[in-house]
Amino acid sequence: MATNITWHPSLSRSERAAYRGQRGLTLWFTGLSASGKSTVAVALEQHLLHLGVAAYRLDGDNVRFGLNKDLGFSDGDRAENIRRVAEVARLFADAAVVAIASFISPFRADRELARALHASHEHDADGPLPFVEVFVDVPLAVAEARDPKGLYRRARAGEVKHFTGIDSPYEPPENPDIVLRTDQASVEDCVAQVVRWLEDRGLIPAGKTPVADVPPAP
Numbered sequence: 001m002a003t004n005i006t007w008h009p010s011l012s013r014s015e016r017a018a019y020r021g022q023r024g025l026t027l028w029f030t031g032l033s034a035s036g037k038s039t040v041a042v043a044l045e046q047h048l049l050h051l052g053v054a055a056y057r058l059d060g061d062n063v064r065f066g067l068n069k070d071l072g073f074s075d076g077d078r079a080e081n082i083r084r085v086a087e088v089a090r091l092f093a094d095a096a097v098v099a100i101a102s103f104i105s106p107f108r109a110d111r112e113l114a115r116a117l118h119a120s121h122e123h124d125a126d127g128p129l130p131f132v133e134v135f136v137d138v139p140l141a142v143a144e145a146r147d148p149k150g151l152y153r154r155a156r157a158g159e160v161k162h163f164t165g166i167d168s169p170y171e172p173p174e175n176p177d178i179v180l181r182t183d184q185a186s187v188e189d190c191v192a193q194v195v196r197w198l199e200d201r202g203l204i205p206a207g208k209t210p211v212a213d214v215p216p217a218p
């Protein structure tokens with residue numbers, strides 16, 4: 001661990017938020033594989049961008065191609081995977097972006113660590129960053145019947161070990177901020193549920209109208 005380091009003060013988060021016209025926060029999606037985390041998170045990211053709200057999605061598989069390519073699926077590596085992603089989400093939120101993390105994140109302790117990282121503000125006069133736990137809740141049987149990547153089939157066949165819900169536990173959130181039942185509500189309704197929740201709490205500006213035409217990239 002580095003010891004000869006000091007924290008360098010920078011612009012305050014409230015200054016950054018004022019310039020950008022929005023606050024940052026982290027939406028933490030958790031749920032079984034194939035519960036619908038990525039599908040809803042992608043649709044939500046697009047919807048927020050369409051409303052003119054900066055958002056960025058951090059995806060379970062995608063970060064393993066880069067930032068976390070040195071990590072596997074042991075309990076220790078899964079915990080480190082979540083810790084790093086939580087730190088990155090926190091940076092995005094600090095930069096006044098809506099960070100959308102979609103990770104199975106099956107262990108309560110790891111999710112609590114992610115929450116705690118957002119709550120700690122040792123170097124930060126602006127206080128804790130909002131951390132919103134979104135439980136994408138479907139019965140295992142539904143997720144297994146969907147099986148878009150064939151992973152449950154392979155886990156049942158013993159070809160994939162430590163698969164969440166099969167031979168590795170999923171610990172459901174005890175007090176999630178939002179519960180999405182993707183077996184009962186459409187993707188659009190799930191997105192609307194999250195947006196309404198954020199608007200009701202003043203975390204994103206209410207009543208923004210969608211950008212009519214997406215301009216070409218500069």
Ligand code: ADP
Pocket residue numbers: 031032033034035036037038039040102146148181182183185186187190
């Ligand atoms: P995860 O990211 O949790 O592993 P995915 O989003 O990759 O899950 O897969 C979920 C699957 O469920 C997709 O094939 C998706 O089309 C399907 N699905 C059906 N209904 C819904 C819904 N209401 N919300 C999200 N996904 C849904």
